[in-house]
Amino acid sequence: MVTALDEIFRDEWGRVLATLIGVLGDFDLAEDAAQEAFVIAADHWPRDGVPTNPRAWLIRTARNRATDHIRRDRAFAVRLGLLVAAQEVEMPVDTTTFPDERLELIFTCCHPALGIEAQVALTLRTLGGLTTDEIARALLVPERTMAQRLVRAKRKIKAAGIPFRIPPDHLLRERLDAVLTVVYLIFNEGYGGRDELAAEAIWLGRALTELLPDDPEVRGLLAMMLLHDSRRETRFNDGELVLLEDQDPSRWNTTQIAQGRAELDQAIALGGRGPYVLQAAIASLHAETPCDWAQIAALYGELTRLTASPVVELNRAIAVAETEGPQAGLRIVDELGLDDFRYLHSTRAELLRRHGRTDEARDAYRRARELTEDGAERRFLERRLTELANRTGSGSDPAAPE
DSSP: OHHHHHHHHHHHHHHHHHHHHHHHOOHHHHHHHHHHHHHHHHHHHHHHOOOSSHHHHHHHHHHHHHHHHHHHHHHHHHHTTSSSSOOOOOOOOOOOOOOOOHHHHHHHHTOTTSOHHHHHHHHHHHTSOOOHHHHHHHHTSOHHHHHHHHHHHHHHHHHHTOOSSOOOHHHHHHHHHHHHHHHHHHHHHHHTTOHHHHHHHHHHHHHHHHHSTTOHHHHHHHHHHHHHHTTHHHHEETTEEOOGGGSOGGGSOHHHHHHHHHHHHHHHHTTOOSHHHHHHHHHHHHTSSSOOHHHHHHHHHHHHHHHOOHHHHHHHHHHHHHHHOHHHHHHHHTTOOOTTOHHHHHHHHHHHHHTTOHHHHHHHHHHHHHTSOSSHHHHHHHHHHHHHHHHTTSOOOOOOOO
């Protein structure tokens, strides 16, 4: 039953919370009520069974709890003389169907009155259901800083009376960049193994294309997510990470690949050449066998010129290494100032291993492991270290491309 409840939480948290915020108009009250509803479910469902419509049950229960909190607060205020009389709280509790209000929630979280960091963090927390620690790791900031950021964002929404709605057309543009960033980060978190978050991000991407069908970057983001997600079933084997070159292409989701490429074609037809369209084009090439690494490197070069991102340049180094050898890739990697970024060290380690520089590769793998939480990625690094240890004294590793 715990597993069933966990699955329902992953599937329904964003929808339940968005509906509650729409009804209550208060982030903290809605989140507290949603959490209480899940606690009550954990107590009742093992005994009574999972209801036919878990989402409706959770929303009704949460709304009842919120109503109780409001009534108690009003009664307390009356006793203190702060209100002339308590008013009846009008919240119907017998509704069995609820609108999907996640788009309203994401645009509320991405209001320009909030900084971009707060917009991203708040949407990941409320819509994606990520914990404060998970958001902090995703955004590379301390957990305490993230907790403070979330509190300030909620207070600002309440104090400023930011409306819970999709903005009118003339205001959509100023919020769209933050919205796309949020969806992108949710997908990235899901791509690491949380399939429900990847599905959530793809749903949001589809909804955004319905709302903004002529925006090439919206379609580019959806295309990129579909193309990457098409390889989901082959990225892990019994919980262990599988690199691209070791994946079985026959198990890739060809329907998603076709859908992703159709979205990419539409984005290009709309004149798209922005960051998400370029990333979708790269993802499309990754879904080909064999990969056209020279074209991938060229696209990463164009993306670097647009974004000036060292992480993008790190990815270009990987593509360059595939066409020009590991030493060429290392020359790029060693110019990047990303010492606390685990993927720099894991990439550097792979290139050093292929170049036969075993001792340096071992050090780089260890540094990457220090920066990696427990999970499939850490286990992969440990396997590489074991392989290097087993080869000690048997000569250098071959400098053959993977």
